[in-house]
Amino acid sequence: PLRPAFAQQSCSSDSFTQNRRYTLCNSLPELSGKLHWSYHPSNSTVDVAYRAPQSADGWIAWALNPTGSGMVGAQVIFAFHDSSSVMTAISYPISNTSPSVRNTSLSYRVYSMTSEFNNNMMTIYATIELPQNRTQVNHVWQASNLFTNGAPNGHPLNGPNVQSYGTLDLLSGELSSGGVPGSTLRM
Numbered sequence: 629p630l631r632p633a634f635a636q637q638s639c640s641s642d643s644f645t646q647n648r649r650y651t652l653c654n655s656l657p658e659l660s661g662k663l664h665w666s667y668h669p670s671n672s673t674v675d676v677a678y679r680a681p682q683s684a685d686g687w688i689a690w691a692l693n694p695t696g697s698g699m700v701g702a703q704v705i706f707a708f709h710d711s712s713s714v715m716t717a718i719s720y721p722i723s724n725t726s727p728s729v730r731n732t733s734l735s736y737r738v739y740s741m742t743s744e745f746n747n748n749m750m751t752i753y754a755t756i757e758l759p760q761n762r763t764q765v766n767h768v769w770q771a772s773n774l775f776t777n778g779a780p781n782g783h784p785l786n787g788p789n790v791q792s793y794g795t796l797d798l799l800s801g802e803l804s805s806g807g808v809p810g811s812t813l814r815m
Contacts, residue, residue, distance in 0.1 A: 639664065644677055645744060648753065652801040658788040661769045663690070667798045672761045673739065674798055678769060679751040684709060686773040687780040688750045691722070693766040694735060694759035698793055700724060702768045703734035703759075706780045707743030707752045717743040717752055718779075729779040735759065758798075768793040 639653035639662045650664035661680040668674065678690035687708035695701035702722045706729065710716045718731035719738055737757040744751050758765070769792045772783035783789045794804050 642679065644751070644753075648675075648677060650675065650677060652798075654796070654801060654803045656769060656792070656803070657794075658792040659769060659771050661688075661690075661771075661792070663767075663769075663796070665798060667763065672758045673755055674758060675753075675755045677751055677753050678705075679749055680769070680771055681748055682745075682750040682771055683748060683773065684745060686750075686771060687775070688752065689768075689770040689780065690752050690754075691768045691770075692736070692756070692759065693768055693793075694762075697766045697795075699768060699770075703736060704729075704768070704770075705738070705741055705752050705754050707745075707750050708775075708780055709745065711778045715743045715745050715750075717741045717754070727781075728776075729781060763798040765796050765798065766793070767796050 639655050642662060642664065651666040653662060653664040655662050659680055661678060664677040666675045680688045682688050687706055689704050689706045691702035691704035693702040699722050704722055705717055705719050707715065707717050719734050719741060720729045720732050721734055736759045739755040741754045770783055770789065774782040796803050
């Protein structure tokens, strides 16, 4: 069941720099994340904006997982302030439960990837090629303040941080996360 009033309050009023606009948005049920996207069937790409509250000394991440539903196998885009305090975005495929994050190519093409920090909100912008042309995807999102050698490393292993995954239908916007349906708003 759609709850337009809730969805409208929570994601449709979001605005983005450089006049970026998205077709659909979803307020994710954990970590106060919001996902905005536009799917392009002609070339099987999707423009994504993932936004979540975060302090300047933390990081956020959003990922598709083409091989499973959780963290292992996730093809992650991280956003954080680098050692020069510049917002940066890097990609890293998670292959085990204790990854050593560094900028590495994903299993699918990433055409663009940037991030920004405003008003205690971090946003990841990316255009990616959908793995195997799939429009129903497993996605994972995360936030933490833990770093090792200047790279995101680790997050709480309980509560919202281990419930922040689900499936997303890029055509209808239907979201399920930990068995909890989300709300979608077509823009």
